[in-house]
Amino acid sequence: MSTVHTMISGTESQSVGEAMTYREALFQTMREALRQHPNVIIMGQGVDDHKGIFGSTRGLAQEFGSERVFDTPLAEDGMTGIAIGAALNGLYPIQTHMRVDFALLAMNQIINLAAKYKYMFGGRFEVPMLIRMVIGRSWGQGAQHSQSLQALFAHIPGLTVIMPANPQSVLECYPYAISKYRSPVISIEHRLLYDLKFRVDQASTEAKGPPWTSRKVRSGRGVTIVATSIMVLEALRAAEHLARAGGIDCEVIDLNCVSHPDKAVILESVEKTGKLLVADTSWQAYGVCAEVCRIMCEHAPSALKAPVVTVGMQPAPCPTAKTLEDLFYPSLEALTDDIAKLVTGENNHGIPLPDEHSFADVYKRFKGPF
């Protein structure tokens, strides 16, 4: 995994910046939060153990003390309530869930309390906190260690839901959430991004305004691809292949903020390209794919010169057998084929598909740590 993904959020610059893994960006933001803000605590199952949330909190309990970085009982609902109460009395809690699926046990506190506390009490309270959740994929994660539940959270007014697709987004969003934002933020990270290296521009991480923006990460005129999390990488790989192999010119938008998608960025792009493909890490129905389609239908249906195409997981729980798992997730090959079909309007477009069966080749090498 030595490839450096030359993506700089918000720009298309290929200028050389520091190379950094997603994990390193997470670790840096966690450490800086503790260093700069005495009221920050990090709490979650395993935050202080030798694995430290896949390396993103490793060593921080030793450096900052067990009062500020502490393991929690396996009590997701109660611990989320405790985080809310801590936030109400002056702390900034960062709570971690090693799988998004585990956060389902905390839905009462997240949806009925954290999301409501400000509005329900007429603006008299604020609940500033960050909840990090990690999507698992491959090596038999199965039905309960693999879900991408961004739509569940983004559906609820009062929550800000982000899916950083690269270290740049982490470096911009996390410090802003922790030091400048006063509402609960849910960040959904992808486990398979952790080991990947990206170019980052540390100098431009000082956000001017809220970094909950969608970002154009590749310019093109042939088709607009709106993607989330690891599907941004997939889309960029497909786009590069299609540029080489078929002369197709893709524009790729990293949605980045799922709860508050940047409508203007999407609409402006589709006005230009006339074609839209949405690639999400989750199921299409009632999710990001559906929401981006809603935005198009409500604001600029006439901009579309072809029906929208959506790409996501198959509508089933995630299977563990490798043969089924490979079919369950969208492959690079299928994604590339979908884009080519949409742009050419031909099922038999004749454009060669990528040699590698899919980006899942990267996933196939993944055998933990989990």
Added chain:
Amino acid sequence: MDFPNLYEELFYKALRIRLVEERIIELYPSDKIQSPVHLSIGQEAVAVGACQSLKPTDLLFCSYRSHAFYLAKGGNLREMFAELYGKVTGCCEGKGGSMHLAAPEVGLMGASAMVASTIPHAVGAALAAKRLKKDDQVIVAVFGDGATDEGAYHESLNFAALHKLPVIFLFENNGFAVHSRIVSRHAFQTLEHVRSYGIPVSHLSDGHDFMKVHEVFSGIVTDVRQTRSPHLIEIQTYRYREHVGVNEDYDAGYRSREELEGWKAKDPLILDQELVAKYRPAILEEIHGAVEFAETSPWPDKEHLLTDVI
């Protein structure tokens, strides 16, 4: 207001809550209060006795049955009626209603309609008090017996004990989770279970007696303020009216009127008519002013609909 002694002060505070809720009962058929109400009539002494020894900087988290604690903690009466009316001058700008009162200026940190959901908030606030060295602050979680069924309650006890946090669990046991009794829901002994966490436990069966509540609770407050570790107290009390709404429900079959009469027979707000006569007029005047304030206040409008969401 000056009182000749503590008894009269607590009596006045309890009577004020009762008269407020009796006014709510009178108003309710007019449909001016357009939200469910969970009355505390019968339970006033618990709130009054407990809050007497709390400072405004001490934080209290409670449930949907919170009129009594809101007032006992010092919440503004006019803002409470305005909130019940759904007016913009309400304590939550008309967005909370009866079940979601709040008065952070006096430490009333919000009432939730999800059973047991604010217990972990109290524990979290106690964690913050400890970490941020608010060494004089005590946090109180108020909940009923229904909450003791919930996972969040158990999770909260465990964490508070594990981290030795300055939180008082005030278990206000009115005998019913809606209509069901604890014996039909618990396979465990409630207080024994609390002790198993190493949390000291107190029990008071005289929930009608605000002096006794005050005496026992103030001792706990002093202790927790000093030791910075948790304590649980169960106070038995009785809800005179139906679970939700303003009526009686003794014909429903789940409880008897004799049970009510047993509690009424020791209720100081019924027995001491001399003191009722002494304080009632002034309280009614205050309530009249508060209702007037609610009646004449403006409604929240379109500009309020989407504010304070994020």
